[in-house]
Amino acid sequence: MSLLSDLINLNLSEVTDKIIAEYVWIGGSGMDLRSKARTLPGPVNDPSKLPKWNYDGSSTGQAPGEDSEVILYPQAIFRDPFRRGNHILVMCDAYTPAGEAIPTNNRHKAAKIFSHPDVTSEEPWYGIEQEYTLLKKDVKWPLGWPTGGFPGPQGPYYCGTGADKAFGRDIVDAHYKACLYAGVNISGINGEVMPGQWEFQVGPSVGISAGDEVWIARYILERITEIAGVVVSFDPKPIEGDWNGAGAHTNYSTKSMRHEGGYEIIKKAIEKLGHRHKEHIAAYGEGNERRLTGKHETANINTFKWGVANRGASVRVGRDTEKEGKGYFEDRRPASNMDPYVVTSMIAETTILWKP
Numbered sequence: 001m002s003l004l005s006d007l008i009n010l011n012l013s014e015v016t017d018k019i020i021a022e023y024v025w026i027g028g029s030g031m032d033l034r035s036k037a038r039t040l041p042g043p044v045n046d047p048s049k050l051p052k053w054n055y056d057g058s059s060t061g062q063a064p065g066e067d068s069e070v071i072l073y074p075q076a077i078f079r080d081p082f083r084r085g086n087h088i089l090v091m092c093d094a095y096t097p098a099g100e101a102i103p104t105n106n107r108h109k110a111a112k113i114f115s116h117p118d119v120t121s122e123e124p125w126y127g128i129e130q131e132y133t134l135l136k137k138d139v140k141w142p143l144g145w146p147t148g149g150f151p152g153p154q155g156p157y158y159c160g161t162g163a164d165k166a167f168g169r170d171i172v173d174a175h176y177k178a179c180l181y182a183g184v185n186i187s188g189i190n191g192e193v194m195p196g197q198w199e200f201q202v203g204p205s206v207g208i209s210a211g212d213e214v215w216i217a218r219y220i221l222e223r224i225t226e227i228a229g230v231v232v233s234f235d236p237k238p239i240e241g242d243w244n245g246a247g248a249h250t251n252y253s254t255k256s257m258r259h260e261g262g263y264e265i266i267k268k269a270i271e272k273l274g275h276r277h278k279e280h281i282a283a284y285g286e287g288n289e290r291r292l293t294g295k296h297e298t299a300n301i302n303t304f305k306w307g308v309a310n311r312g313a314s315v316r317v318g319r320d321t322e323k324e325g326k327g328y329f330e331d332r333r334p335a336s337n338m339d340p341y342v343v344t345s346m347i348a349e350t351t352i353l354w355k356p
Contacts, residue, residue, distance in 0.1 A: 013085050017042045020087045022080060023053055023072055024219050025094055028061025028104060031234060031337055033219045043086040050074040050090060054097075062094065062102055070102060071095045076212040081178035082223060089182060089219070091212045107211060110345035114207040116353060124348045125258075125328070126210035127187065127203030127251035131336045132221070133238045134168040134196050135231040142196030142239065143167040143230060154244065157195040166191050171228050172198050175221050182220060184213045193244040193296075203251065207348075211341035236335035237290035245291030245298070246336035252347050253328035262326030269351035270306050270315050270329060276350050277304040277314070283342050285335025292333065299332070 012018065019042065024035045036055065044050055057063025057070035072092040080087040093107040101108035113119060134143040144167025145151050156165050172189055179186040179200070187201045200221075202213045218234075225232045237245040256265045273280065281288065281301060292301035299305055299314040306315035306329075308322050314333050321327030334343050 011085065012087075019043055019085070020080070020083055021050065021090050022083075022088070023074070023090045023092050024216065025055075025072055025092045026104065026106075026215065026339075028057075030104060030106075030339060032060070033215070033222055034060060035219065044088065045077060047074040047077050047090065050077075053092075057094075057102070062104055069097055071097055071099075075107065076209070076216070078182040078184065078216050081181040081220065084181075089216060091216050106339050106341040107208070110211060110341040111208055113345040113349050113353070119348050119352050120207070122254035122256060122348075122352055124207055124344070124352075125204040125253050126344050127201060127205075127328075128210060128214050128340060128344075129199055129201050129247070129249040129251070130214060130217070131192055131197060131199045131246035131248065133194070133233045133235070133246055134171065134198065134225070135233050135238075137229050137231050140231065140233075142194070144196050151195050153242070154193050154195075157191060157197075158193045159190050165195070167196050168198065168230065171224055171230060172200075175200065175217075175224050178220050178224065179217050182216065184217050184220070185209075186213075186217060192246075194239065194246075197238075197244070197246060207344075208341070210344050211339075214340040234337040236285055236287050236337060240290075242296075244296045247291065247298075247332065248285070248334040248336050248338050248340070248343070250331045250334050250343055250347065251328050252331060252344075252351075254352065257328060258326055260326060263321065263324075266317065266321065266327070266329050270317075272350050272354060272356060273315060273331070273347070274304045274306070275356050276354065280331075280346060280350070281333060283338075283346055284333050285338035287337070288333070288335040291335060297332075 019040050020037050021040050022035050022037045027034045053072045054069050056068050058065040058068035063070050074090045076091040078089040080089050093105050094102045160166050176189050185205050189200045192199050289301050292298045294300035297311045304314045307313040308317045309319050316330045
């Protein structure tokens with residue numbers, strides 16, 4: 001008699017050329033990831049060769065019940081680390097049957113910015129530091145914390161090791177390897193300042209691909225925590241009090257910034273970001289005011305300041321960039337629940353296209 005695990009791990013390639021494609025999209029809240037699977041006759045590695053599909057938008061908060069059909073357009077393909085073989089994960093965005101992007105389709109809006117000739121010529125690179133918190137499923141309290149109580153104060157947990165400092169490392173490492181398998185350009189992981197909180201980094205990624213990769217990495221993390229019976233939270237301040245919040249620091253550079261004289265371009269770009277501070281804050285994630293207090297390595301949400309190696313600034317420039325006169329900068333304002341399509345395209349729009 002086969003065990004359930006045996007059936008889950010069946011190697012379909014031994015008996016058929018057919019593959020399973022898991023279509024992934026973003027639901028109506030802007031943070032809920034949805035997915036469903038379909039069978040395809042054979043391997044596919046070009047999203048334009050994949051069929052469009054539909055779903056019930058009235059069940060995701062994206063369409064009324066009397067006209068509920070929403071169409072999925074495949075946009076990016078990743079290897080499926082759960083089914084393996086030739087099976088794939090497909091990052092999609094959503095449209096009406098008439099072909100118009102639905103209001104929550106932020107990828108479509110971002111693609112317009114990234115396809116602008118002035119933006120494509122600058123080859124914008126992104127490195128996104130995605131923080132998150134692992135919670136116990138039944139009590140929604142951080143992993144490793146006493147139920148209803150608190151661990152020792154922050155200090156030993158950042159990049160810490162040991163059973164009393166690092167909680168959930170098996171989930172984190174499984175996610176790291178699954179992302180590498182999938183083809184996500186994940187560049188690292190680390191334990192964060194608050195116990196039960198971790199971070200993974202995606203990048204350097206160019207243009208719209210940064211958003212695709214962060215979203216599919218989030219999806220993979222949701223699936224792994226589902227298996228582990230743990231809840232992943234992207235809340236920017238999951239625990240009130242003297243505990244660090246969770247952000248999505250976004251590192252950014254353009255071709256001009258990476259070449260000689262780039263530091264002057266960086267300073268001009270940061271000046272532009274300062275002029276549009278309120279617009280950026282409004283788009284950088286819900287609940288960010290609970291995180292950007294001026295404490296716990298943040299700048300106050302109502303002020304904009306930048307500095308070299310200053311982790312209490314809105315925008316930080318690294319010592320190496322200052323020394324070499326070229327490089328990148330880090331926008332430290334985005335919350336952990338930000339939409340990477342919105343944040344990456346907005347930074348490009350402000351620094352490249354916007355005229356003060």
